[in-house]
Every structure is written in C-alpha cells, then in structure tokens.
Amino acid sequence: MAVEMHPNRSIVDALGADLRARAHGARRGVYLYFRCLGQQMKAIMAYETDFIVLLLSAVLVQLAGFAVIWAIFQRIPSVNGWTFWQVVMMYALIFVTEGVGSLFFEGTWRLSSLVYTGQFDQMLLRPVSPIVQVLAGAVGFNGLGNLVTGFVLIGIAVTNVPVEWTPGRLLMLAILIVSASVIRVAINLASAASTFWIRSPWSMVPMFVHRLGDFAKYPITIYSYAVQALIVVAVPFAFVSFFPTAWVFGVDAWSLPGLLTPLVAIYAVLMSVWLFRVGLRRYESSGH
Amino acid sequence: MSGLRKYVSFARTSLEITFVYRAGFVLNMIGTIFYVVAMFYLWQTVFLGNPGSLGGFTWPEMKAYILVSFLLSSLLTWYDEWVMSQDIREGYVAVDLARPFDFQASRFARAMGPIIFEATSAVGVAAVVALVFGGAALPADPGRAALFVVSCALATIIKFGLVYCVSMTAFWTTSIEGIMVGRSAIQNIFSGALIPLVFFPDWLQSVAAVLPFQAMISTPALVYLGKLDAQSTAVAIGVQVVWAVGLLFLGRLAFRQAVKVVTIHGG
Numbered sequence: 153m154a155v156e157m158h159p160n161r162s163i164v165d166a167l168g169a170d171l172r173a174r175a176h177g178a179r180r181g182v183y184l185y186f187r188c189l190g191q192q193m194k195a196i197m198a199y200e201t202d203f204i205v206l207l208l209s210a211v212l213v214q215l216a217g218f219a220v221i222w223a224i225f226q227r228i229p230s231v232n233g234w235t236f237w238q239v240v241m242m243y244a245l246i247f248v249t250e251g252v253g254s255l256f257f258e259g260t261w262r263l264s265s266l267v268y269t270g271q272f273d274q275m276l277l278r279p280v281s282p283i284v285q286v287l288a289g290a291v292g293f294n295g296l297g298n299l300v301t302g303f304v305l306i307g308i309a310v311t312n313v314p315v316e317w318t319p320g321r322l323l324m325l326a327i328l329i330v331s332a333s334v335i336r337v338a339i340n341l342a343s344a345a346s347t348f349w350i351r352s353p354w355s356m357v358p359m360f361v362h363r364l365g366d367f368a369k370y371p372i373t374i375y376s377y378a379v380q381a382l383i384v385v386a387v388p389f390a391f392v393s394f395f396p397t398a399w400v401f402g403v404d405a406w407s408l409p410g411l412l413t414p415l416v417a418i419y420a421v422l423m424s425v426w427l428f429r430v431g432l433r434r435y436e437s438s439g440h
Numbered sequence: 441m442s443g444l445r446k447y448v449s450f451a452r453t454s455l456e457i458t459f460v461y462r463a464g465f466v467l468n469m470i471g472t473i474f475y476v477v478a479m480f481y482l483w484q485t486v487f488l489g490n491p492g493s494l495g496g497f498t499w500p501e502m503k504a505y506i507l508v509s510f511l512l513s514s515l516l517t518w519y520d521e522w523v524m525s526q527d528i529r530e531g532y533v534a535v536d537l538a539r540p541f542d543f544q545a546s547r548f549a550r551a552m553g554p555i556i557f558e559a560t561s562a563v564g565v566a567a568v569v570a571l572v573f574g575g576a577a578l579p580a581d582p583g584r585a586a587l588f589v590v591s592c593a594l595a596t597i598i599k600f601g602l603v604y605c606v607s608m609t610a611f612w613t614t615s616i617e618g619i620m621v622g623r624s625a626i627q628n629i630f631s632g633a634l635i636p637l638v639f640f641p642d643w644l645q646s647v648a649a650v651l652p653f654q655a656m657i658s659t660p661a662l663v664y665l666g667k668l669d670a671q672s673t674a675v676a677i678g679v680q681v682v683w684a685v686g687l688l689f690l691g692r693l694a695f696r697q698a699v700k701v702v703t704i705h706g707g
Contacts, residue, residue: 209620227495231489363471367478374484
C-alpha cells in the first residue's frame, strides 16, 4: 500500500493514511483468510466419518502420551523438582498449540508440494497475500481433538496446583496460551518456507523442526545445555510449553522468561514472515 | 520354485522403491529419534533421583528397553500401510486381483523387502544413541540373543498381520488415515512401546495381556533383557506364534469378504 504524498498534507496526515491503509489491508487479509478456510472446511465436511475418526484418533494419541507421564509419576513424586501437573501442563500446551496449527493453519504443510508441482503460481496471481493463502490452504480436523483434550488437561492441571486465581492471572494465562500458539504457527511457517531453498517434495525440514517439539513436552531442566539452547534460542519451543508453565505455576527460577512469551511470539512472527518473503524472492516456478 | 520367485521379485522391487524414496524412510526415523532422545533424558533424570531400580528396571536396562522399542518400531514403517490402503482406495488393487498371485503373500513380500535395510539402519542409530548415553544392557548370552531374534521375527509378522487387517478396512471406509493413527496410538499404549507395561496399574496390564500388541514390543524386549524365566519365555513366544497365525488368518478372511464388496472407480 503505497501512500501518495500530497503537497498540502502534513506528514502526520500521510502517516495516518498509511496506517489506515495498512489496517484495512490487515482486516482484508483476515477476512480472506476465513473465506479460504471456510471452503476447506466444506471440502472436509463432505466426508464426515473421516473427520470424526481423525478427531478421535488425535485424542487417542494424546492419551497415550499422557499415560506415560502418569505411569512415571505413579512411581516417583517429582522429576527434577517438577510435579506431575506441571509436566502435564507442558505436555498439554504442546498439544493445544499443535491443535491450533492443524485446525487453522494446516496449509503450511502443503507448501512444499505446491512449490514442487508449480501450483504455487496460482497463489501469486491472486490479489491476496500468499502467506494468507498458504495458512488457509488446508484444515486438519485432528486438530480439534488435540484442542479439546489439551484444554481439558490444562483445566485439570491448573485446578490441581496451589495457585491463587486472580483475574489478572487468568488473563495472563489466556495471553500465554495465545502467544504459545502464535509461536507454534510461526515456527511452522518458517520451516515450511525452507522449501524455497530446498526444492524437493520430500523436504524433511518442516517435519524435523516439528519433531523438535517432542523435547518441549518435558521440563527443559532435564536436558543438556546443547538441547536447551536448541529449544530456547534456535527454535523457541521452550516458550510454547516450559516457560509459560513456569510462570502460571509460579516457579520463581523460570517464571520471568515466561513473561517474555508474548514478545517472543511477536519476534517469531516477524522472523517467519521475513524468512517467507526472502524465500519468495528466490521462487522460480517449476520448469524453469 | 517359480512360485516363490515372483514373491522374491516383489520383495526386491519394494526394497528398490524404499531406496528411491529413502527421504521418507529417513524422515520416519528422525521423527522417532527425537522422541527416543527425549525419553532418554527423561529416564536419566528419573534414575538420577532414584538410584537402583524402578519397576524392576535398572538404568542400563531401561536404555536397552527404549532402544529395542525403537528398533521394532522402525521395522515395517508407516509407508507400507499407507501404500496398501491407498492402492485399495485408488483402485489399483483391481490389477492385483486380476494377476495370478496370492494377494496377502505378495503384500507380505513387499513389506519384508526392505526389512534388512530398516533393521541395520535402526541398529546403527540405536548403537550411536547408546554410546552417547554411556552404553546399554546387552543380552546375557548368545542363546538369549538368538531367542531375541526369533521373538523379533515373530513380532514383525504380527505387526504385518495387524497392519494388513487394518488396511482391509479401506475396502469399506475412506477414514483410513484416522484409523491408522488410532491403531498406532492404541498399539503404542498396549505394546509397551512408550513405557514397560509393568509401570501400568494391574487392570491395564490385564487388558494388555489379552491383546496382540504386547507380543509386538514388550515380549521381544523382555526376552532381550532376560526378564522372563525359561518357562515364561516359552509361553510368551508361544503366544506370539498364536497371534502371528491368528492375525494372518483373520487378514485372509477379511480379504475374502472384501473382494465381494469391492467397487473400483469406473465400475
């Protein structure tokens, strides 16, 4: 949205117009995102048993992981000072954010095949940001199963720890969950953008990065410094699960970085959009 | 002999396909290896806080257990199941039905083709992980090692039998993806893939005991570690044989019913 500088307009007016144009662009982006996603939903609803089975299977996968944590804590009271419900909270946050990613932003997983087959060209021809189109490109209904089970686990976890629930704390919990989801989706988008460099329909980078999330299902204090650096700095999965949990449960040693989660979310979005745009500039349609 | 030769060529082709799409294979292994490493750190911490044994397992034994589970999970990967159900769903199965070979045997040959490659890769990766974490328990003697290999072979046949039965549902439903994810989740709980079954409460252990899943990972792992005496080992391997034969038979039964209902796109 370029803004024309009118000679008789002050710089403040111009900035205002620019901001209004940007806000309009953002609103339109959101509107179009939901329109695209709606079409994907219709396509999936055509096979209703498929999505019910997918949903149930996601619940089963989560219960399997939960069973492991539960079985371990049947034998021991705490792992490295972390209690059962704290670990459950970390585990649940990984799944809730994964659910948000699958349900609303599954399209990132299709990017490499779109680029490989050249279908990505279509997205560049439309007057909508390719990022919006990629994000809205698919719906993963298993995400709903992850969301529901994840929230149930979070609900049980937060009622089982001695924390006083003030309105401020509840609000912060909501902010942390939203931030964690944003970080998760940004990581997905950034790793999907790797396809602009690695031109293969079998690009391993997105799955590789996604699987790093396995580390963040447990307290990061159990890992060596190398693994900690990997999931705190390189790919910030620790801000999806560990640090928010530490803040919510008031674990003093680690709760301060938890407050930084919203900032990390903003940083992750900026980085992933930047990476995507740099990659996009390298894009050549297949066959060239 | 020519009867066997066509199945050998199925196996060879399947191995070649695995090499062509090796990225998919490596991907699957990387996917599990992060989880394995995370579990190693988790259990390491648990054992640091509780020196000695937990649920009858020492730390070196637990390391071995996790790696045996990883090894068995790396055999007959997702790829086989996905391909089989897609062939049914897309209708390519019509070509198979028209050709002179046994459908189940041909699928078995295809599944087994890459198995040596899968096994050696997994053993290599497991050895590296074990070395990084200061070694793991080994079988006490060659006899035990031999029993372990037999038990693994049976476990793999059971896995094929189960995967084959699950794939048959593709004749009736399009929900195969969810069914596969669900199958692997249930299998992960009841096979002891994620945690030794002894860590579960009694009622859950009783449920696991009557299901085929425990014969897929728990049995070979316990044989490897020598957790079963001579008599229990014989019984456990006997149970494996029963499940292997039973599931293969069930698969044949399902297939015979399936070909009656099959409608291939285009009539």
